[in-house]
Amino acid sequence: MSEPVAQSGGGVIDAPDAPVLDVDPGIKTALSPKIAPWEERHTSYDVEAFEVPRGREEQWRFTPLRRLRGLHDGSASATGRVEVAVRTGFGDSADDLTGSGTRHEVVGRDDARLGDGGIPADRVAAQAWSAFPSAHVVSVNEARSDDAPLTVTITGPGEGQVAFAHLQLRLEHHAEAVVVLDHRGSGTVAANTELVVADGAKLEVVEVHDWADDAVYVGAQHLSVGRDATIRHTSVTLGGDLVRLSPVINYRAPGGDVELDGLYFADGGQHFEQRLLADHSVANCRSRVMYKGALQGEEGGTAAHTVWIGDVLIRKAAEGTDTYELNRNLLLTDNARADSVPNLEIETGEIVGAGHASATGRFDDEQLFYLMARGIPEAAARRLVVRGFFGEVIQKIRVPALRDRLEAAIEAELEAIGS
Amino acid sequence: MSTLEIRDLHVEVETESGPKEILRGVDLTVSSNETHAIMGPNGSGKSTLAYSIAGHPKYTVTKGQVLLDGEDVLEMAVDERARAGLFLAMQYPVEVPGVSMSNFLRSAATATRGEAPKVRHWVKEVKGAMSDLEIDPAFAERSVNEGFSGGEKKRHEVLQMALLKPKIAILDETDSGLDVDALRVVSKGVNDYKADSDVGILLITHYTRILRYIAPDKVHVFVNGRVAESGGPELAEELEENGYVRFTGAAADKEEQPA
Numbered sequence: 001m002s003e004p005v006a007q008s009g010g011g012v013i014d015a016p017d018a019p020v021l022d023v024d025p026g027i028k029t030a031l032s033p034k035i036a037p038w039e040e041r042h043t044s045y046d047v048e049a050f051e052v053p054r055g056r057e058e059q060w061r062f063t064p065l066r067r068l069r070g071l072h073d074g075s076a077s078a079t080g081r082v083e084v085a086v087r088t089g090f091g092d093s094a095d096d097l098t099g100s101g102t103r104h105e106v107v108g109r110d111d112a113r114l115g116d117g118g119i120p121a122d123r124v125a126a127q128a129w130s131a132f133p134s135a136h137v138v139s140v141n142e143a144r145s146d147d148a149p150l151t152v153t154i155t156g157p158g159e160g161q162v163a164f165a166h167l168q169l170r171l172e173h174h175a176e177a178v179v180v181l182d183h184r185g186s187g188t189v190a191a192n193t194e195l196v197v198a199d200g201a202k203l204e205v206v207e208v209h210d211w212a213d214d215a216v217y218v219g220a221q222h223l224s225v226g227r228d229a230t231i232r233h234t235s236v237t238l239g240g241d242l243v244r245l246s247p248v249i250n251y252r253a254p255g256g257d258v259e260l261d262g263l264y265f266a267d268g269g270q271h272f273e274q275r276l277l278a279d280h281s282v283a284n285c286r287s288r289v290m291y292k293g294a295l296q297g298e299e300g301g302t303a304a305h306t307v308w309i310g311d312v313l314i315r316k317a318a319e320g321t322d323t324y325e326l327n328r329n330l331l332l333t334d335n336a337r338a339d340s341v342p343n344l345e346i347e348t349g350e351i352v353g354a355g356h357a358s359a360t361g362r363f364d365d366e367q368l369f370y371l372m373a374r375g376i377p378e379a380a381a382r383r384l385v386v387r388g389f390f391g392e393v394i395q396k397i398r399v400p401a402l403r404d405r406l407e408a409a410i411e412a413e414l415e416a417i418g419s
Numbered sequence: 420m421s422t423l424e425i426r427d428l429h430v431e432v433e434t435e436s437g438p439k440e441i442l443r444g445v446d447l448t449v450s451s452n453e454t455h456a457i458m459g460p461n462g463s464g465k466s467t468l469a470y471s472i473a474g475h476p477k478y479t480v481t482k483g484q485v486l487l488d489g490e491d492v493l494e495m496a497v498d499e500r501a502r503a504g505l506f507l508a509m510q511y512p513v514e515v516p517g518v519s520m521s522n523f524l525r526s527a528a529t530a531t532r533g534e535a536p537k538v539r540h541w542v543k544e545v546k547g548a549m550s551d552l553e554i555d556p557a558f559a560e561r562s563v564n565e566g567f568s569g570g571e572k573k574r575h576e577v578l579q580m581a582l583l584k585p586k587i588a589i590l591d592e593t594d595s596g597l598d599v600d601a602l603r604v605v606s607k608g609v610n611d612y613k614a615d616s617d618v619g620i621l622l623i624t625h626y627t628r629i630l631r632y633i634a635p636d637k638v639h640v641f642v643n644g645r646v647a648e649s650g651g652p653e654l655a656e657e658l659e660e661n662g663y664v665r666f667t668g669a670a671a672d673k674e675e676q677p678a
Binding site for chain 1: 473474475476496497498500501502507509512513514515516517518522523526527530531562563579583
């Protein structure tokens with residue numbers, strides 16, 4: 001994107017491996033005005049501990065509250081349940097769950113493990129926590145091979161139905177697993193997803209939100225990162241009327257290494273919102289964030305809207321932190337709006353590196369011209385560029401059948417607008 | 420046998436102070452097996468001519484014709500022009516992040532040839548062409564032009580020409596920014612393709628240096644948006660000795676000669 005229409009935030013202290021910055025430095029320190037009110041941020045399992053959002057709060061200002069169908073104000077009550085199925089493999093080759101050290105349990109609200117991942121930090125997440133009937137716990141206490149990914153299919157309660165859901169994915173000490181969380185179906189869902197990764201464990205998880213057109217999904221992802229644990233998290237949002245995801249990284253001990261990648265593709269009328277927090281509270285942890293979004297709204301219709309908020313907090317104790325976050329948005333048509341707000345707050349200077357960048361641009365006509373000047377028709381040229389744009393996110397996914405599905409889904413999105 | 424005819428071509432661009440005419444009646448005909456050098460000072464409109472023929476949306480043709488074997492090129496979309504047999508080696512090749520060179524070349528070959536090349540032959544063909552241009556095979560998996568040096572970009576432009584096999588190729592300052600070794604390799608690539616085909620070449624350059632490697636049949640001096648004088652290779656020698664003064668002195672509009 002050679003001609004960005006908007007760039008914001010941006011800055012770097014010293015991150016040798018970080019991508020080249022194309023924005024002005026603008027590091028926030030403890031002395032500068034705070035965009036994210038950390039001290040005011042509070043957490044609770046109890047929905048009543050949070051005020052009903054009115055839409056002006058920093059946390060909610062981008063979200064069309066009317067479209068939440070009462071998830072935020074207590075007026076939505078459960079009328080159904082999400083269905084959760086766990087299998088080995090992905091796609092056509094998925095089969096019954098295998099692995100002696102892997103279990104899928106449905107547990108009561110009093111299960112002692114629940115909450116290990118983190119605590120809700122907004123009213124909808126607390127609402128889900130206060131109301132879920134039973135939780136699904138998928139635990140892995142073995143090193144699973146890449147060839148045996150787990151697929152957890154989460155299916156909505158159905159059109160017109162409301163469900164509150166809770167899922168915990170748990171990797172015990174030195175366990176390894178590749179997991180796909182495949183969200184689909186209809187209805188209105190508020191959920192908490194805990195990703196609890198113990199010391200030395202390695203989790204590669206791809207969370208796919210491929211909801212039906214009617215669906216509303218508001219989910220909080222609580223990542224708990226043990227000592228020297230690794231999480232590679234890819235978040236993909238392709239379908240749904242409104243999808244709002246709030247992943248929070250909680251480092252429990254030094255040596256944690258987390259990469260959050262994201263891909264979203266919003267059409268006219270869709271609202272996709274991502275609110276990330278990397279809370280560097282302990283020393284010598286690493287975070288890398290790379291989210292890429294494409295938007296296309298039809299002329300005369302409702303705009304496609306995406307929101308990306310990337311908050312990084314480096315607390316005083318978090319010496320040796322290494323963090324970099326990036327968000328790129330590609331506006332394929334007019335009638336699309338991408339909000340992108342990276343926030344970096346640093347309470348110690350003793351770090352390895354901290355930087356962020358954000359850019360939103362229109363489709364690059366020079367790239368299009370170059371490809372077409374080699375005989376490639378316009379539609380194929382656009383597909384090449386968009387595929388290239390998302391390529392670095394998709395190529396990191398280690399489930400080939402899922403990569404194929406995502407590429408096909410992106411092609412289908414592009415064809416839908418006839419470009 | 421192919422012919423590219425440019426007749427009384429007028430082209431303008433949109434500027435902050437309104438439309439500005441850059442080409443002011445260009446007449447030029449290039450046929451198969453001919454190499455024409457277009458030489459001119461900076462700002463004379465040479466690159467505008469190249470990009471206008473390729474169909475860059477920035478340029479508006481206000482008058483005149485461009486015909487390829489009698490077909491109206493100006494009516495064609497950018498990709499149609501390429502498929503009709505026109506090729507532009509760009510002065511500033513564009514970076515396309517995330518699209519591998521091999522994927523790009525195959526997509527382009529599929530489009531210009533009308534069918535996907537057979538994998539086995541294609542791989543061999545690309546390898547051979549890359550080796551001729553002394554391009555490291557690792558470039559095939561790199562994103563198109565991303566992070567390439569100036570010389571690497573120009574080699575890849577010539578590589579594309581060799582693979583897409585155009586009837587008429589326009590080389591826009593393919594020599595600029597090249598050191599002697601790179602100039603030799605790139606020129607050899609052009610000469611090899613000339614030898615293997617009936618290509619007609621329009622070689623746009625500021626300097627006579629490249630003409631020592633790629634011999635022109637005709638030389639045109641381009642000044643102030645049109646061809647000021649045409650001749651044989653001896654015209655290039657005169658420019659080598661005396662520069663453009665004789666021509667720019669005759670040019671009325673000083674505005675056309677930005678520093």
